[in-house]
Amino acid sequence: MKLITAIIKPHQIDAVKEALEAYGISGMTVSEASGYGRQRGHSEVYRGAEYTVDFVPKLRLEVLVDDMDASSVADVILKAAQTGRIGDGKIWTVPVEDVVRVRTGERGSEAI
Template identity: 80%
Template sequence: MKLVTAIIKPFKLDDVKSALEAYGIQGMTVSEASGYGRQRGHTEVYRGAEYTVDLVPKVRLEVLVEDHDADSVVEVIVKSAQTGRIGDGKVWSVPVDTVARVRTGERGSDAL
């Protein structure tokens, strides 16, 4: 199994979610995040004083998938989250040792 993690623009969340559902993904975890990469922060101004916001708001989306789905899921997220402009985010996947469903105690692929 693999854990696919994506950092995306907040306003693209709905598109990504729909695309993953269309692919057949049945669950995901979404959290608010902030950070920066090549896209630096933005500048605000209060009574003439500059205020630079370094960390840009992002959404972090996590999906647990079967090994053979990982590449396709990464592809689906990249396509649906893309605007082509700087700050679109990143997607990566990492191997997962164990997964357990809390309600039933099922393990491995059955718990996905």
């Protein structure tokens, strides 16, 4: 099993969600995140004062999938989240040792 984590622009969440649902992914975890990448944040002018935004608001999306689905799910997210502009985010995949569904106690692939 793999854990796919994607950092995306907040407004892309609906597109990503729809694409994942279409692919057959039934669950995901979304949280608010802030950070920066190569572009190192950017400057803003707010109420007349310029200030540097170090941490840009993003959404962090986590999906657990079977090994065989991992790369295609990452592709689905990529296609849906891509705008081609600075700050589109990142996607990464890490192996997962075990998964347990709390309600039933099912383990492994059953629990996904």
